[in-house]
Amino acid sequence: MKITAISLYRVPLTSHETYYMSDGKTCDTVDSMVLRLITDTGIEGWGEVCPIPHYLPAYAGGVASAIQELSTVLLGADPVGPEALMHRVDAHLIGHDYAKSAIDTALWDLTAKAADLPLYRLLGGLQTHDLPLYHSITCVDPSDMADMAKTAEASGIKQFQVKLGADANWRRDVERLVAVRESVAISALVYGDWNCGASQLDATRVGNAVANLDIMLEQPCQTIESCANVKNSCGLAMKMDECAYDTASLLKAHQYGCMDAVALKLSKFGGLSRMRRARDLCLHLGAKMCIEDTWGSDITTATAMHLATATPRSHILNTCDLSGYVAPRLDANAPVRHNGKINVNDLPGHGVTPELAVLGEPVQQWH
Ligand code: 0XW
Numbered sequence: 169m170k171i172t173a174i175s176l177y178r179v180p181l182t183s184h185e186t187y188y189m190s191d192g193k194t195c196d197t198v199d200s201m202v203l204r205l206i207t208d209t210g211i212e213g214w215g216e217v218c219p220i221p222h223y224l225p226a227y228a229g230g231v232a233s234a235i236q237e238l239s240t241v242l243l244g245a246d247p248v249g250p251e252a253l254m255h256r257v258d259a260h261l262i263g264h265d266y267a268k269s270a271i272d273t274a275l276w277d278l279t280a281k282a283a284d285l286p287l288y289r290l291l292g293g294l295q296t297h298d299l300p301l302y303h304s305i306t307c308v309d310p311s312d313m314a315d316m317a318k319t320a321e322a323s324g325i326k327q328f329q330v331k332l333g334a335d336a337n338w339r340r341d342v343e344r345l346v347a348v349r350e351s352v353a354i355s356a357l358v359y360g361d362w363n364c365g366a367s368q369l370d371a372t373r374v375g376n377a378v379a380n381l382d383i384m385l386e387q388p389c390q391t392i393e394s395c396a397n398v399k400n401s402c403g404l405a406m407k408m409d410e411c412a413y414d415t416a417s418l419l420k421a422h423q424y425g426c427m428d429a430v431a432l433k434l435s436k437f438g439g440l441s442r443m444r445r446a447r448d449l450c451l452h453l454g455a456k457m458c459i460e461d462t463w464g465s466d467i468t469t470a471t472a473m474h475l476a477t478a479t480p481r482s483h484i485l486n487t488c489d490l491s492g493y494v495a496p497r498l499d500a501n502a503p504v505r506h507n508g509k510i511n512v513n514d515l516p517g518h519g520v521t522p523e524l525a526v527l528g529e530p531v532q533q534w535h
């Protein structure tokens with residue numbers, strides 16, 4: 169099989185509920201970049217990357233330039249067995265992991281379609297049916313956040329990510345955590361995510377104020393060291409996110425003792441090939457994994473779900489139905505949440521075929 173053409177589409181995704189995070193970070197309408205790899209067999213592979221503004225070293229506008237640079241490596245190459253081609257991609261262009269994530273996803277889609285198998289069968293086989301979802305709650309008034317948690321709980325959700333820090337007022341963050349914690353079942357998992365936006369001082373104050381509650385903290389500060397200091401001061405469990413993006417950072421967070429859980433995001437690691445290796449390392453380290461991406465629609469959601477499906481349930485924290493937070497859907501038949509859970513479909517590849525009418529005209533094509 170050979171890649172004969174590449175098309176790139178831009179799909180603005182609008183959040184059903186504007187999403188507020190710390191430090192002025194917000195998600196309302198953001199561009200998702202959808203990649204189509206066409207082969208000489210007629211089989212097509214689809215990838216997607218949707219960088220949130222100001223979140224990671226990534227931006228949607230960079231994807232076309234990176235693919236322009238990589239088109240000479242991709243065109244004519246055999247896509248089956250993605251790691252071989254991704255090795256050449258990495259040698260040709262250092263970094264730009266977010267753009268590579270879309271490429272790698274499309275290569276895995278092609279590889280699984282060539283084998284006529286659903287993707288999870290190539291990543292470890294069926295290990296977790298009924299993937300548990302968390303619900304992410306935008307950082308607004310504490311009582312509104314508690315209401316959102318209750319609504320999500322009524323739909324079957326049992327894990328709640330409470331966004332913190334949007335108003336830089338640590339006492340309000342304490343109120344947010346207490347309000348959500350009290351509004352849901354005692355057995356539910358509640359965790360507060362600052363997306364790096366808190367000072368070590370304020371995160372420590374919040375952590376100590378809620379230390380008597382069953383709460384986990386997520387990525388309060390910008391460095392692994394500061395996150396570890398917050399954890400050591402308040403004794404609460406800690407999830408790492410932005411600071412854990414490759415093998416070295418996973419090992420460092422583990423050594424600092426602040427990685428009870430970790431978010432594995434496709435575009436942070438640079439695609440499924442590297443995220444599969446991160447998954448295997450976390451199985452060894454014992455960190456519970458949230459397997460997802462930063463943002464996106466059906467392709468990113470389904471791809472992460474295939475890896476989660478192929479991972480032992482004992483090590484899964486949760487996954488995220490990102491496509492449920494935004495419109496439009498790329499594929500009306502793609503999986504959706506039921507009773508707080510979600511499942512991949514059994515179609516070959518990642519199982520998502522975008523509707524061309526939703527994609528519009530390609531922003532760029534390479535032959
Ligand atoms: C990347 N987010 C902002 C979107 C997902 O819902 C999770 C969240 C995070 O930072 O963990």
Ligand code: MG
Binds near residue numbers: 361
């Ligand atoms: Mg996070």
